[in-house]
Amino acid sequence: MANRTPLIAGNWKMNKDHLEAVHLVQKLDWALKDAKHDFEAVEVTVLVPFTDIRSVQTLVDADGSQVSYGAQDLSAHVSGAYTGEISPVFLEKLGVKYVAVGHSERRQYHGEDDALVNAKTKNALAHGLVPIVCVGEGLDVRKAGDQVSYTLAQVDGAFEGISAEDAAKVVVAYEPVWAIGTGEVATPADAQEVNGAIRARLAELYSAEVADAVRVLYGGSVKSSSIAELMAEPDVDGALVGGASLDPEEFAKIARFQAQA
Numbered sequence: 001m002a003n004r005t006p007l008i009a010g011n012w013k014m015n016k017d018h019l020e021a022v023h024l025v026q027k028l029d030w031a032l033k034d035a036k037h038d039f040e041a042v043e044v045t046v047l048v049p050f051t052d053i054r055s056v057q058t059l060v061d062a063d064g065s066q067v068s069y070g071a072q073d074l075s076a077h078v079s080g081a082y083t084g085e086i087s088p089v090f091l092e093k094l095g096v097k098y099v100a101v102g103h104s105e106r107r108q109y110h111g112e113d114d115a116l117v118n119a120k121t122k123n124a125l126a127h128g129l130v131p132i133v134c135v136g137e138g139l140d141v142r143k144a145g146d147q148v149s150y151t152l153a154q155v156d157g158a159f160e161g162i163s164a165e166d167a168a169k170v171v172v173a174y175e176p177v178w179a180i181g182t183g184e185v186a187t188p189a190d191a192q193e194v195n196g197a198i199r200a201r202l203a204e205l206y207s208a209e210v211a212d213a214v215r216v217l218y219g220g221s222v223k224s225s226s227i228a229e230l231m232a233e234p235d236v237d238g239a240l241v242g243g244a245s246l247d248p249e250e251f252a253k254i255a256r257f258q259a260q261a
């Protein structure tokens with residue numbers, strides 16, 4: 001895995017209000033502290049609903065927690081007449097580190113295309129946020145055997161016009177849509193095939209150094225029982241975890257994949 005620090009990111013999706021968020025982060029923090037989790041070795045973050053961010057920030061600050069927090073989306077704009085949108089400036093002021101961009105649920109239910117994903121990725125980078133750019137194919141594409149070309153086209157779109165310096169900061173999450181929330185995990189070989197192809201494409205678009213720096217996560221029904229074998233693949237640098245991130249003990253186990261007996 002070269003020198004990349006693995007990242008375990010929990011995407012809560014539209015779950016947990018701001019009070020429940022405090023409890024969940026507190027329990028996660030305790031579980032990780034009990035396990036003497038080495039945050040230098042494996043980074044842990046939670047992507048929470050916008051309305052939870054302030055509460056999570058207060059808790060993390062008060063507890064001196066090393067769990068970072070982030071958002072699940074951001075606007076492609078900075079300010080102005082964009083009703084309902086959230087500026088990266090607001091997120092940055094709340095201490096947000098990571099922001100998911102182009103999650104398949106945004107692409108599917110909100111019509112987000114590669115151009116918008118690209119604009120949001122640029123906006124995040126311009127305001128000191130680390131975008132977690134989500135890519136991945138649906139079942140029809142997988143059945144046709146076109147998962148690599150389909151996903152690489154999304155990568156090309158997301159990175160269009162982004163400098164090498166900025167590209168090296170981006171996190172990419174490969175999430176085959178057929179494995180999201182279905183209990184169906186891609187095999188480690190499936191994940192490696194596409195994650196490896198993403199890294200190779202970054203080397204073509206930029207350089208071997210940039211490709212080597214970018215963390216490429218896997219997402220889709222990740223559990224503590226599947227994380228170790230996924231992480232054993234050379235191009236899987238962590239996980240974007242949905243459902244299992246709502247259970248603090250389970251999520252802490254996923255984050256400690258290296259330490260598990």
Ligand SMILES: O=C[C@H](O)COP(=O)(O)O
Pocket residue numbers: 011103175179180181182183219220221222240241242243244
């Ligand atoms: O962002 C997370 C992914 O959509 C995976 O969700 P899941 O772990 O519930 O399948």
